[in-house]
Amino acid sequence: MIYLENLTKKYGEFTAVNNLTLSIPKGEIFGFLGPNGAGKTTTIKMMGGIMEPTSGIIKIGGINMRDEPEKAKSIIGFIPDRPYLYEKLTGKEFLRFIANLYGVNDNPFFKKADKLLDMFSLIKWADELIESYSHGMKQRLIMAAALLHDPKVIIVDEPMVGLDPVAVKMVKDLLIHLASKGMTVFMSTHTLKVAEDVCHRIGIINNGVLIATGTAEDLKKKSLLVDPDLEDAFIKLTS
Secondary structure, eight states: OEEEEEEEEEETTEEEEEEEEEEEOTTOEEEEEOOTTSSHHHHHHHHTTSSOOSEEEEEETTEETTTOHHHHHTTEEEEOSSOOOOTTSBHHHHHHHHHHHTTOOHHHHHHHHHHHHHHTTOGGGTTSBGGGSOHHHHHHHHHHHHTTTOOSEEEEESTTTTOOHHHHHHHHHHHHHHHHTTOEEEEEOSOHHHHHHHOSEEEEEETTEEEEEEOHHHHHHHTTOSSOOHHHHHHHHHO
C-alpha cells in the first residue's frame, strides 16, 4: 500500500533523507521513530505530496506520487504535527471545507461529519468557532477531517501531542480498528509506549538513514541489551 524506493531529500550539501526504501502492506500500522532532526517529518511531507523529493519513488496504493499527485493524495488522510486551521470557521464548517476539497457530496457528508464529531467528542462544539477550541480539540478535529473521505492510507505526524489520556486511548483504539478494516497507517511519534502498543512494525531513522525495522521485540533484540524496553533499545540503536 505504501512503497518508498531510494527516497532522498537534499538541501544543498545537507541530506535530510538518504536512500530510504520501505514497503508497508495494507492494514499495517507502521511506527516511524527517530531523534529530533532525523528526517521523520521530511519523509512524511514527501509521502503526503507536500514536498518534492530530490530523487526516489513514492507509491501510494500503487499510484506514483510524482506522476499522479492528485490521484495519490485522494486516497491519503494527512495529519500534520502542526495543523493549520481556519479559526473563524466552526468545527462543522471546517469539515465541510475539507469535504469539498475531496469531493465528498452533501448526503454522505452530514452523516460522516456528525459521526466523526461524535467519535472525537466534539459534537457539542460542532457549531462553535475553532478559535474557542483547546489544542487537544483542534488536534481531534484535524483527525476527524482526515477521515472524512474514507482514505486508504493515514499518514500522521505526532498524533498524541496535546491529547489527554482519555483521548490518547481513544486514538490508539481507533487506529487499531481502522487497520483491522484494511486501512494502512504510517505514524511518526516520539511516544515509544504508543508505538509499542499499536504498531505492527517500527522503523528507526537516524541522520536521514533507516537504520532498523521490525517488531518492537525485533528491535529490542537488535540492541543486544539484556532485557531492554523499547526506550532502551531506541537509545542504543541511535547512539
